[in-house]
Amino acid sequence: MSKKSSSAGTNISSLLQEKRVFKPSKEFSAASRVPSMAAYKKLWNESIRQPDRFWGRHAKSELVWMKPFKKVLQWKEPVAKWFVGGQLNVSANCLDKWLGTPLANKAALIWEGEPASDGKPGEERVFTYAQLHREVCRFANVLKRNGVGKGDRVILYLPMIAEAAIAMLACTRIGAIHSVVFGGFSAQSVADRIQDCGAKLVVTSDGGYRRGAIVPLKKNVDDALILKNEAGELLAKTIEKVIVVRRTAHEIHMAENRDVWWHRELEYVDAKCAPAKMDSEAPLFILYTSGSTGKPKGILHTTAGYLLGAKMTHQLVFDVREDDVYWCTADVGWVTGHSYIVYGPLANGTTCLMYEGAPNWPEPDRFWRIIEKYRVTILYTAPTAIRAFMKWGDEWVKKHDLSSLRLLGSVGEPINPEAWMWYHKVVGGGRCPIVDTWWQTETGSILISPLPGATPLKPGTATLPFFGILPEVVDDAGKAVPKNSGGKLVIRKPWPSMLRGIWGDPKRFKETYWSEVKGSYFTGDGCRQDEDGYFWIVGRIDDVLNVAGHRIGTAEVESALVSHPAVAEAAVVGRPDDMKGQALVCFVTLKTGQQSSKELKNELRNHVGREIGPVAKPDDVRFAEALPKTRSGKIMRRLLKQIASGVEIKGDTTTLEDFAVIAKLTAAEE
Ligand code: PRX
Numbered sequence: 001m002s003k004k005s006s007s008a009g010t011n012i013s014s015l016l017q018e019k020r021v022f023k024p025s026k027e028f029s030a031a032s033r034v035p036s037m038a039a040y041k042k043l044w045n046e047s048i049r050q051p052d053r054f055w056g057r058h059a060k061s062e063l064v065w066m067k068p069f070k071k072v073l074q075w076k077e078p079v080a081k082w083f084v085g086g087q088l089n090v091s092a093n094c095l096d097k098w099l100g101t102p103l104a105n106k107a108a109l110i111w112e113g114e115p116a117s118d119g120k121p122g123e124e125r126v127f128t129y130a131q132l133h134r135e136v137c138r139f140a141n142v143l144k145r146n147g148v149g150k151g152d153r154v155i156l157y158l159p160m161i162a163e164a165a166i167a168m169l170a171c172t173r174i175g176a177i178h179s180v181v182f183g184g185f186s187a188q189s190v191a192d193r194i195q196d197c198g199a200k201l202v203v204t205s206d207g208g209y210r211r212g213a214i215v216p217l218k219k220n221v222d223d224a225l226i227l228k229n230e231a232g233e234l235l236a237k238t239i240e241k242v243i244v245v246r247r248t249a250h251e252i253h254m255a256e257n258r259d260v261w262w263h264r265e266l267e268y269v270d271a272k273c274a275p276a277k278m279d280s281e282a283p284l285f286i287l288y289t290s291g292s293t294g295k296p297k298g299i300l301h302t303t304a305g306y307l308l309g310a311k312m313t314h315q316l317v318f319d320v321r322e323d324d325v326y327w328c329t330a331d332v333g334w335v336t337g338h339s340y341i342v343y344g345p346l347a348n349g350t351t352c353l354m355y356e357g358a359p360n361w362p363e364p365d366r367f368w369r370i371i372e373k374y375r376v377t378i379l380y381t382a383p384t385a386i387r388a389f390m391k392w393g394d395e396w397v398k399k400h401d402l403s404s405l406r407l408l409g410s411v412g413e414p415i416n417p418e419a420w421m422w423y424h425k426v427v428g429g430g431r432c433p434i435v436d437t438w439w440q441t442e443t444g445s446i447l448i449s450p451l452p453g454a455t456p457l458k459p460g461t462a463t464l465p466f467f468g469i470l471p472e473v474v475d476d477a478g479k480a481v482p483k484n485s486g487g488k489l490v491i492r493k494p495w496p497s498m499l500r501g502i503w504g505d506p507k508r509f510k511e512t513y514w515s516e517v518k519g520s521y522f523t524g525d526g527c528r529q530d531e532d533g534y535f536w537i538v539g540r541i542d543d544v545l546n547v548a549g550h551r552i553g554t555a556e557v558e559s560a561l562v563s564h565p566a567v568a569e570a571a572v573v574g575r576p577d578d579m580k581g582q583a584l585v586c587f588v589t590l591k592t593g594q595q596s597s598k599e600l601k602n603e604l605r606n607h608v609g610r611e612i613g614p615v616a617k618p619d620d621v622r623f624a625e626a627l628p629k630t631r632s633g634k635i636m637r638r639l640l641k642q643i644a645s646g647v648e649i650k651g652d653t654t655t656l657e658d659f660a661v662i663a664k665l666t667a668a669e670e
């Protein structure tokens with residue numbers, strides 16, 4: 001059997017050989033806020049030894065308070081309360097703060113639409129801070145008019161349009177809790193999320209553009225609102241209103257008394273809306289993410305700590321300056337879009353670019369065109385995109401003047417050194433540092449990353465912890481492992497932007513994050529620390545896959561597969577993939593009387609697409625007569641992973657119930 005290797009980030013042997021070091025350039029060390037390793041170490045030591053002093057000082061200087069806080073941290077594992085007794089408003093910190101200053105007329109948001117399929121350039125819209133403030137106040141009044149108040153949950157199911165950011169900020173203005181659902185999720189996923197958080201209202205659009213096609217978002221919402229559970233009850237029965245943005249202007253159904261148009265509603269409101277006074281620990285948003293078991297969990301973030309984390313990391317990791325044009329290519333449906341398109345950049349008064357479309361539409365130079373057009377200075381994107389650009393060829397990049405770029409960022413998965421070097425040389429012209437930022441939906445903001453004026457870079461590592469963060473690599477017993485040995489990544493101390501829980505499920509919160517390693521937050525990632533103390537993230541060690549930077553739980557895909565009438569049993573594993581980091585491979589056994597076929601393979605892929613969303617469609621479906629199991633009946637995923645990856649079967653198979661199963665599975669691939 002052939003041995004496949006992968007250039008994706010999980011190839012640890014290539015990581016161990018990586019020895020190149022890139023020191024901060026003078027341009028950065030002279031001008032950035034943390035200008036040297038000595039400065040970094042001094043501040044980091046203070047942040048760990050005297051966290052109250054460190055965080056108290058920054059919370060006072062970075063945030064605008066309506067009522068000062070009394071206590072920096074109240075910690076009773078796993079419940080954290082930061083900046084206790086304080087009151088503030090997130091939208092006021094992102095918008096009102098800049099009114100009456102020269103920034104009021106600075107561009108806050110530049111929005112670029114997807115070009116039309118007939119080749120017409122995309123639309124563009126620019127909002128200054130004053131204009132964005134006005135739009136947010138108006139939409140906050142629309143929400144109020146439609147019955148939304150403090151603490152109510154609002155689902156935002158929108159394409160990458162300015163209204164997504166406006167709706168998020170409008171929720172924070174009145175103290176409503178938003179839950180953004182990525183546009184690549186299905187009606188079923190929308191319904192499940194509505195049910196889980198008991199949302200009152202949905203904001204959506206008639207559709208969104210994706211590579212010239214229309215994504216039928218409103219239609220998906222209509223479908224979600226009539227879905228029922230097995231007992232015949234409506235899943236989304238808490239929804240009272242749907243507000244619809246007109247984007248594609250194709251025909252959609254508007255339900256009387258339930259659905260209203262965004263633009264019509266604006267006619268009834270004025271632009272005055274005082275920001276609600278919110279407690280530091282008031283829930284700010286819920287964002288659903290996949291775990292190793294069950295349905296996605298609603299990760300809960302709260303007001304003050306989250307905002308401080310997003311603001312400070314954005315300011316220091318990206319070394320933002322007044323005249324930067326900053327572009328984060330993530331979707332607002334993911335946490336990166338929350339922290340680094342909306343909250344972090346706006347709280348820092350940065351000009352932030354938002355793009356609606358795909359990187360290769362209409363041609364593979366779309367990103368480089370945009371950078372040239374707007375003179376983008378900071379680009380923050382994902383390794384999957386970088387690897388795709390590498391494949392499409394340097395000529396697409398070289399056609400454009402990218403001399404405005406001064407800093408590059410990476411997020412979402414390990415970046416393999418080859419992709420790092422390409423990003424550095426071809427996109428960054430050899431002059432731009434790369435900040436490889438490690439974090440999670442749960443962490444709220446970046447926890448491990450270089451600071452461009454201080455940290456020498458090595459391709460493939462997220463380097464060192466941010467202030468206040470104490471990561472450690474430990475063994476199964478929770479003991480620190482020696483340098484250069486692999487282990488589990490844990491965080492030893494609480495930090496302001498940490499998740500406060502799983503919506504409605506404190507037990508799962510404790511079990512998932514606080515039970516694996518005593519006294520620590522368990523990240524679910526494997527890691528090693530090198531002799532310089534740099535953290536090299538290897539990837540997930542739980543049953544969560546990272547496919548093209550999207551987090552997908554194997555359990556979720558398995559349960560989608562077994563809900564198909566032909567399927568008896570399913571096991572889903574990841575296979576290394578040069579482009580996407582990991583590809584999703586499903587092993588399926590069929591019910592008696594069912595025949596395997598190419599059509600059924602496609603049908604199963606589409607079925608998962610319908611159940612979870614196009615984002616989770618399997619790359620490969622393989623039929624098997626039986627799945628390898630231990631004598632106690634547990635599916636041996638390790639073996640399936642090896643079969644899926646085409647590597648030789650290694651390790652202990654003594655608990656395997658039936659060797660013939662393996663022989664059949666591997667023979668089928670040859
Ligand atoms: O495995 C890690 C990987 O992405 C996971 C978190 O996924 P999600 O919650 O969707 O958030 C993604 C955006 C913050 C982590 O557990 N990951 C994220 N960033 C990196 C990374 N792996 C390696 N290097 C990174 N820079």
